[in-house]
Amino acid sequence: MSPAILLTFLVVYFALLLSVAYFTSKKSADNSTFFVANRNAKWYMVAFGMIGTALSGVTFISVPGAVGVSNFSYFQFVIGNAIGFIVIAYxxxxxxxxxxxxxIYTYLEERLGHKxxxxxxxxxxxxRTIGSAxxxxLVGIILQRYIxxxxxxxxxxxxxxxxxxIWLYTNKGGLKTIIITDTLQTFFLVLxxxxxxxxxxxGLGLSVLGAFEAVKESSYSTIFVWEDFLGSKNHFWKHIIGGAFVTIAMTGLDQDLMQxxxxxxxxxxxxxNMLTFTGIFIVINLFFLSVGALxxxxxxxxxxxxxxxxxxDYLYPEIALNYLTILPGIIFMMGLTAATFATTxxxxxxxxxxxxxxxxxxNKKENPNDPALVRVRNYVHLAFSFLILIVILAFRVLNDDSVVNAIFTAASYTYGPLLGLFSFGILTKYRVNDNLVPYICxxxxxxxxxxxxxxxxxxxxxxxGFELIIYNGLLTFIMLLITSPGKQVNPERLPTEQAY
Structure with missing residues (x-):
């Protein structure tokens, strides 16, 4: 497909996003709007828009591409994700x-201490900087290769x-803009x-029902892996347990989706919102796995x-852009762009x-919406854009793995201590040695x-496999427990319903 056609599509697509940003931020663009959308968002819009944020271009590219090696075993991980979402909700x-x-990290100050x-x-x-980068x-290498x-x-x-x-359409309206743009981008992704x-x-000469039947009858549709618990990364229990804890850490302990x-x-x-999102998430992942088999x-x-x-990761774009007609290629680029930019x-x-x-x-300032603070927020927003650029360029040099594996491996190491910190705060009534916490993590x-x-x-x-995050969080928890002064926290200081 002509790179000029794809580039034209991208220009039109971003013009649409910038238009949404303009109308959502022209009346109010203060910090309350940017941080929490004035706490006035509609749950059904957030639920639908979160699909695009949670899936990203990784699901769009790497999950179908991985079907050739691991079949539908990734769906075990999705089941674990669903369990994790329910834990988050309740x-x-x-x-x-x-x-x-x-x-959400101010909880740690109340429960454990300033450090x-x-x-x-x-x-x-x-x-989040590493994960977003x-x-x-992923979308960068596709845009580079094909445009x-x-x-x-x-x-x-x-x-x-x-x-x-991305900076242009998010720097004013923040979360208020993103709730609208993510809803729009999720629609494009699902479509x-x-x-x-x-x-x-x-392209295979099949009806849609015939295609699903072909997927069902193929060797790719194998979901459950019960053999070789020690040697297989894709074993059922590793995916279920790892999927649940990865979700709790990467979603429930992550400011991005919790915001x-x-x-x-x-x-x-x-x-x-969380329960509706969970149902849609499961169905969409099944669709992506089916695309991979096809x-x-x-x-x-x-x-x-x-x-x-x-x-x-190149299989999907290679077929969509070089073997199918123009319309499927544009549809592919629309979905990939929507998925990736909804996340970033x-x-x-x-x-x-x-x-x-x-x-x-x-949050401790007398007037958080002071214009001077709004300007500071804009500088911070720009600084993180630059930081993500640096990480991407480093990853360009170092990466030799599928992006989906790279993301979850990195998350297992970086989110593990966060899982240990929150678990210690929620599951015990003991203090931590606050001065040692940074070193433990x-x-x-x-x-x-x-x-x-x-x-x-x-x-x-x-x-x-994905259960690496559990070992990391557990080791953090154990070290926090061993170094704890052993004194119980006053019940009044525990974040309970009675205390708040």
Whole structure:
């Protein structure tokens, strides 16, 4: 497909997003609007828009591409995700609403101490910056290969263009704008995956029902892996347990997705949002796995050498842009762009919110909406855009793995201490040695990494999968317990319904 056609589509797409940003921020663009959308968001819009944020371009590209190696076993992980979302809805959200939080990490200050609070917030900033960079990197390499390489545009310039466009439509309205744009982008994402199934079926000479039947009858549709618990990363229990804890950490302890939940008026609306989101999330992932199976069936039928691709992440764009007609190619680019930018714009807003509240103490200012503070927020927003650019360029040099694996591996190390901190606060009534918390949260992932790479891998048959985050969080929890002064916290200081 002509790069000029794809570029024209992107220009029109971003013009639409900028129009939405203009109308949502022209009346009010203060910090309350940016951080929590004035706590007036509609739960059904947030639920639908969160799909685009949670899935991202990783799901759009890497999940279908991985079907060739792991079949539908990823769906076990999705089931674990669903369990994690339910825990978030009925354990974490009530806690956050009782405390009326803007940044969820202020819980740590109330429960554990000042240094614990700053440590938790810093872990989020590092984790979300890395994760967002990985996700934007994915769409960047696709845009580079299929559009900008035609004009010899450097990869760094491609990423800069993406980040500038995202900054332009998020820097004023923040969360209020993103709730609208993410709803729009999720619609495009869902439409793209449904139409992709239709076009793939048509390319195979099948009806849509016939395509699903072909997927069902293929070897790719195998979901459950029960054999070789030690050696297989895809074993059922590893995916279920790992999926649940990854979700609790990467969603429930992550300012990005929780910020959207905190934008609603009541806890009941927030819980309806999470449960509705969970149902849609499961169905959409099944659709993406089906797209992956159809891609491999199509490649086999048309003698496409999948092994010649640099990474399985290229399979979907290769077929959509080079083997199907113009319309399927545009639909693919629409879905990929919507998925990736829905994630990145949300992450930039959450990173800005966390830094302004957790480190610049906007919530403690006499007038948080002071124009001077709004200007500071804009500078912070720009700084995080630049930081994401730096991480992407570094990842461009170092990455040799599928992006989906890279993201969850990184998350297991960075979010593990956050999981340990919140678990200690919620499950025990003991104090922590607040001065040691930063060192414990740094030591835990380092020790887990060394143990895995120099003991478990060389000397055992155990292959660590997504459950790595559990070991990391558990080690953090144990070290917090061992170093605890052993004194119970006064009940009045515990974040309970009675206390708040």
């Amino acid at each position: 354990v974490l959200l009530p806690l956050y609403y009782r405390m009326n939080l803007t940044s 614990s609070y700053k440590t938790g917030a810093m872990i989020f900033l590092i984790s 990985f996700r934007l990197y 900008f390489d035609a004009w010899n545009v450097p990869f760094a310039v491609t990423i800069i263009i993406c980040l500038v466009l 793209a995956v449904v139409l992709s199934i239709y076009f793939m079926a048509d 959207k939940n905190l934008s609603m008026k009541t806890i009941g609306e927030a819980q309806k 891609l491999y069936i199509y490649a086999a039928k048309n003698n496409i050498d999948v092994s010649a691709l640099l990474t399985p 714009d949300s992450a930039l807003t959450a990173l800005t919110t966390s830094y302004c509240v957790d480190f610049l103490n906007f 740094l030591a835990s992932p380092i020790l887990i990494y060394l143990l895995n790479h120099f003991v478990v891998q060389p000397y055992t048959s155990y292959n660590v």
